[in-house]
Amino acid sequence: MAVLDIRRKLAILADAAKYDASCASSGGEKRDSVGGKGVGSTEGMGICHAYAPDGRCISLLKILLTNFCIYDCAYCINRVSSNTPRARFSVKEVVDLTLNFYKRNYIEGLFLSSGVIQSGDYTMEEMVRIAKSLRLDHDFRGYIHLKLIPEASPELAAEAGLYADRVSINIELPRDDSLKSLAPEKDVGDIKRAMGRMRLAIDERAEPARKAPRKTFARSQSTQLIVGADAASDGDILARSASLYGAYRLSRVYYSAFSPIPDASRRLPSSRPPLLREHRLYQADWLMRFYGFAQPEIIGEGEDLDLSVDPKTAWALRNRDRFPVDVNTADRETLLRVPGLGAKAVDRILAARRQARLTMDDLRRVGAVVKRAQAFVVAEGWTPGAATDGQHLKARLVEPAQLSLF
Amino acid sequence: MRVVRLSSEIDFDGWRTAARRLRAEGVAPDAVLWTVEADLFEAAPVETPSPAAGAFTVPPAFVDLARSVVLHRSGERFSLLYRLLWRLEREPRLIENPADPDMARARDMQKAVARAIHKMHAFVRFRLVETEPETYAAWFEPAHRVTEAAAPFFARRFTNMTWTILTPDACVAWDGQTLKVSEGADPADAPSEDAQEELWRTYYASIFNPARLNERMMRQEMPKRYWRNLPEARLIPELVETAQARAAAMVAATPSPPPDRVLKAALRHARDGAYNGDLPTSLDEVAAAAQVCRRCALWRDATQAVPGQGAAHAPLMFVGEQPGDQEDLAGLPFVGPAGQVFEAALKEAGVPRDRTFVTNAVKHFKHEPRGKRRIHKTPDRGEVTACRWWLDAERRLVRPRVIVALGATAALAVTGKAAPVGESRGRPLQLPDQGGGQAQLVVTYHPSFLLRLPDADARERARAEFVGDLRLAGELAKLID
Numbered sequence: 109m110a111v112l113d114i115r116r117k118l119a120i121l122a123d124a125a126k127y128d129a130s131c132a133s134s135g136g137e138k139r140d141s142v143g144g145k146g147v148g149s150t151e152g153m154g155i156c157h158a159y160a161p162d163g164r165c166i167s168l169l170k171i172l173l174t175n176f177c178i179y180d181c182a183y184c185i186n187r188v189s190s191n192t193p194r195a196r197f198s199v200k201e202v203v204d205l206t207l208n209f210y211k212r213n214y215i216e217g218l219f220l221s222s223g224v225i226q227s228g229d230y231t232m233e234e235m236v237r238i239a240k241s242l243r244l245d246h247d248f249r250g251y252i253h254l255k256l257i258p259e260a261s262p263e264l265a266a267e268a269g270l271y272a273d274r275v276s277i278n279i280e281l282p283r284d285d286s287l288k289s290l291a292p293e294k295d296v297g298d299i300k301r302a303m304g305r306m307r308l309a310i311d312e313r314a315e316p317a318r319k320a321p322r323k324t325f326a327r328s329q330s331t332q333l334i335v336g337a338d339a340a341s342d343g344d345i346l347a348r349s350a351s352l353y354g355a356y357r358l359s360r361v362y363y364s365a366f367s368p369i370p371d372a373s374r375r376l377p378s379s380r381p382p383l384l385r386e387h388r389l390y391q392a393d394w395l396m397r398f399y400g401f402a403q404p405e406i407i408g409e410g411e412d413l414d415l416s417v418d419p420k421t422a423w424a425l426r427n428r429d430r431f432p433v434d435v436n437t438a439d440r441e442t443l444l445r446v447p448g449l450g451a452k453a454v455d456r457i458l459a460a461r462r463q464a465r466l467t468m469d470d471l472r473r474v475g476a477v478v479k480r481a482q483a484f485v486v487a488e489g490w491t492p493g494a495a496t497d498g499q500h501l502k503a504r505l506v507e508p509a510q511l512s513l514f
Numbered sequence: 515m516r517v518v519r520l521s522s523e524i525d526f527d528g529w530r531t532a533a534r535r536l537r538a539e540g541v542a543p544d545a546v547l548w549t550v551e552a553d554l555f556e557a558a559p560v561e562t563p564s565p566a567a568g569a570f571t572v573p574p575a576f577v578d579l580a581r582s583v584v585l586h587r588s589g590e591r592f593s594l595l596y597r598l599l600w601r602l603e604r605e606p607r608l609i610e611n612p613a614d615p616d617m618a619r620a621r622d623m624q625k626a627v628a629r630a631i632h633k634m635h636a637f638v639r640f641r642l643v644e645t646e647p648e649t650y651a652a653w654f655e656p657a658h659r660v661t662e663a664a665a666p667f668f669a670r671r672f673t674n675m676t677w678t679i680l681t682p683d684a685c686v687a688w689d690g691q692t693l694k695v696s697e698g699a700d701p702a703d704a705p706s707e708d709a710q711e712e713l714w715r716t717y718y719a720s721i722f723n724p725a726r727l728n729e730r731m732m733r734q735e736m737p738k739r740y741w742r743n744l745p746e747a748r749l750i751p752e753l754v755e756t757a758q759a760r761a762a763a764m765v766a767a768t769p770s771p772p773p774d775r776v777l778k779a780a781l782r783h784a785r786d787g788a789y790n791g792d793l794p795t796s797l798d799e800v801a802a803a804a805q806v807c808r809r810c811a812l813w814r815d816a817t818q819a820v821p822g823q824g825a826a827h828a829p830l831m832f833v834g835e836q837p838g839d840q841e842d843l844a845g846l847p848f849v850g851p852a853g854q855v856f857e858a859a860l861k862e863a864g865v866p867r868d869r870t871f872v873t874n875a876v877k878h879f880k881h882e883p884r885g886k887r888r889i890h891k892t893p894d895r896g897e898v899t900a901c902r903w904w905l906d907a908e909r910r911l912v913r914p915r916v917i918v919a920l921g922a923t924a925a926l927a928v929t930g931k932a933a934p935v936g937e938s939r940g941r942p943l944q945l946p947d948q949g950g951g952q953a954q955l956v957v958t959y960h961p962s963f964l965l966r967l968p969d970a971d972a973r974e975r976a977r978a979e980f981v982g983d984l985r986l987a988g989e990l991a992k993l994i995d
Contacts, residue, residue, distance in 0.1 A: 115713060118713060118716050118717055118720065119716050119719075119720045120720075122716075122717050123720040126720070126721045126722070126723050140670035140671060141670065141671060141672070141673040142670060142673050144673070144674065145674060146674060147671065147672055147673075147674060149667075149670050149671040151667070151670075155632070155635055156636060157637070158636075158637075158718060158744065158746055159731070159732040159735045160721055160722035160723075160732065160753075161722055161727055161728070161729055161732050161750055161754050162722055162723050162724075162726040162727055162731075162732070163726075163728035163729070163731025163732045163734075163735070164726070164731075165735070166718070166721060169717065170721060208713075209713075209717075211640065211648075211650065211672070212639060212641070212642075212650070212708065212710055212714070213638050213640050213668075213672075214714050284814065297805055297806075300816075300817040300818060301818050301845065303817070304818065304842065304843035304844070304845070305843070307843055308840070308843050308844060350883040351815045351883050353885070353886055354883030354884065354887055354888040355817060355839075355843075355883070355888060356843075365726070367723055367725045367726060368725055368764040370764055370767070371767070372764070380725065380761070380765065381725055381726060383726060383728075397885075402884075403883070456612040456613070459611070460610075460612050460613040462607075462610070463611045464613070466613060469613075470613035473613045473614075473618040474612045474613050474618075
């Protein structure tokens with residue numbers, strides 16, 4: 109095989125990594141390079157160093173170690189049966205690339221994933237070597253996210269946790285039966301067991317009661333579900349997320365609209381990615397995590413989200429008897445359920461109304477989306493009258509189609 | 515009209531000194547003009563900040579707010595801040611009112627400044643200007659006057675590098691020890707291109723997915739004003755222009771057939787089919803086969819089946835209800851809080867755990883997700899019945915002399931009949947021979963029942979009974995004399 113130069117390898121192995129939606133560099137422990145020998149810091153909040161024309165944040169150098177893979181997952185560009193060009197980085201190449209990019213302030217750190225070569229253990233070992241070299245040889249204190257290979261040994265996964273800020277394992281398909289048909293070699297049991305072990309390891313290290321100086325260990329784990337590659341409904345997907353959040357304390361479940369890939373498998377429909385559906389799933393996920401909604405309130409299993417309005421508005425339209433809500437008296441939980449009021453706006457409303465009764469202008473100033481909220485709230489000098497129960501309320505709340513989403 | 519001249523565009527200290535004096539003297543906000551320029555307002559007497567006699571206090575949040583608002587490029591920043599300071603005298607809680615128009619304006623400015631700092635942290639691009647020692651430089655144009663405010667971040671992150679950031683407002687330099695601030699620079703001073711930028715552009719182009727083109731989102735987060743100093747931005751027009759065609763080509767292209775070599779390798783790696791349902795002949799087989807059990811739906815939301823654990827031919831077998839959160843994650847029975855109660859009681863009764871076998875009536879964790887927690891749910895009769903298949907297999911293989919059912923679900927699983935624990939506990943019962951030889955049954959509480967008893971006296975009584983039951987079982991199994 110011809111020897112590829114580093115630029116060609118980077119093109120192939122970054123292209124192969126772009127279907128992973130996660131790019132977060134947040135949630136690491138706070139540290140900097142004062143008193144060290146190398147470079148790097150993480151200050152809690154992640155930084156997006158650039159944005160690609162797809163609107164996605166570029167925070168980490170997101171690459172595969174190699175896109176050679178012994179598995180044949182239909183949705184994956186790197187499956188063994190795809191005719192995509194192949195490449196493989198050496199450990200040193202990845203280390204150098206990461207440091208060179210980092211020192212120029214292009215990135216927050218490294219997100220390393222890989223196709224499975226030879227065996228799960230072999231692949232995981234190579235990935236751990238890279239993280240270890242960055243941390244120990246170069247005293248690198250930036251962010252590292254390692255993808256775990258589910259079938260790799262628990263010891264290797266634990267070692268990965270020693271050097272990474274975050275680890276993740278992608279479940280990819282929301283339904284186990286589709287995992288069987290589209291990713292025949294992936295074993296959902298392996299994946300769940302690896303996530304379970306990782307949560308125990310993270311929990312154990314995070315216990316404040318431990319007297320011994322805490323060895324740094326990964327703070328969080330995440331996963332990704334592909335949307336639109338199988339027949340799973342939005343309700344199925346959210347039920348899966350709810351179960352994953354509860355079981356493994358995931359910091360995030362990412363939803364990735366299935367995107368046509370070069371040289372796609374025949375087992376999949378070739379179509380444009382359902383970006384709006386992905387967006388609605390993120391909104392629903394947010395409602396579960398920050399707005400106190402339970403999954404069955406948002407959508408039942410087997411059902412799909414309404415694409416024309418956001419899921420909170422959809423819920424409000426189904427539960428009009430709970431509205432209008434008086435912004436000058438309602439409690440936090442109730443305010444969080446009002447369309448057009450975000451968590452920040454709610455906190456500001458609670459602060460501002462201690463001083464004066466709030467008008468609609470006040471609501472606008474604290475950051476509420478008044479157009480969305482007005483049919484659902486009562487404020488000083490404002491009642492929605494019959495609007496809350498109006499027949500055409502939904503039509504007025506439908507967002508105009510955005511040309512950039514297709 | 516009073517005219518106050520400050521020493522620089524971001525002279526917070528000067529503004530504070532002057533504002534203190536003006537408020538002490540009762541000068542109303544609309545009677546003050548703030549300036550930085552030297553040659554303006556020559557007709558009016560110009561004063562420079564000088565300390566006032568009296569002192570007054572303001573909320574600390576106002577000082578923080580003022581410090582960042584001063585960095586905003588808006589010409590009204592000094593007068594807006596003085597107006598807020600003036601109003602604070604009569605409205606001390608003004609600062610807590612996000613709905614007030616002056617406060618809303620100041621907060622917007624504070625937000626814009628914070629965003630400018632954040633974007634500076636993100637979009638500065640260092641260029642290597644010297645290799646020995648490794649020295650970097652960057653030219654940057656911040657949206658507000660945030661260069662000094664943004665600099666400490668770079669010192670923390672690139673402590674062991676030598677670097678300079680040049681901006682039109684100010685320059686900051688780090689020599690490994692201290693930050694030095696100097697006057698603003700000219701675009702002509704910008705360092706020349708770095709060889710890594712070609713690689714960075716390669717990365718930028720490759721990580722972009724043309725099927726998801728969303729220019730509006732990109733521009734919102736990476737406004738065009740920053741583009742001219744970002745080496746990757748020059749690719750944007752072409753990436754945008756060709757995106758639709760590239761995506762359409764991917765959708766239209768028919769997949770090419772994989773090479774034979776590859777198909778054969780894939781077949782080799784295909785896994786065996788699911789569990790076929792034959793009677794397991796060893797405990798290892800039970801453990802492996804239970805992982806693919808689909809006799810009820812509990813497997814779906816559980817991490818794994820948790821099979822029994824312990825001595826292969828233990829004379830004493832404990833049957834619990836089902837694995838909990840911790841057991842589900844670890845794959846081992848009785849390791850969570852209830853497991854610890856059980857362990858302690860076992861010790862007190864003098865029963866050696868390593869000579870017993872511990873398992874559950876139901877092998878998967880039944881629960882309901884509730885945010886970041888999982889709430890235990892009692893398995894129903896159908897699930898217990900479905901899972902008896904595995905418990906029976908374990909009983910047949912271990913052949914215990916005595917079985918202890920911990921709680922009502924366990925008793926149901928062992929006997930097939932539901933009965934309250936209170937009625938049957940504390941005495942040995944005879945079990946029919948199920949092909950595993952004669953065995954006796956002792957029914958007792960589930961250890962988590964002890965954890966849940968709110969009354970301390972009742973809890974102590976129940977615990978003593980629990981330990982007594984375990985001792986009775988140990989004696990029956992001849993594990994204690």
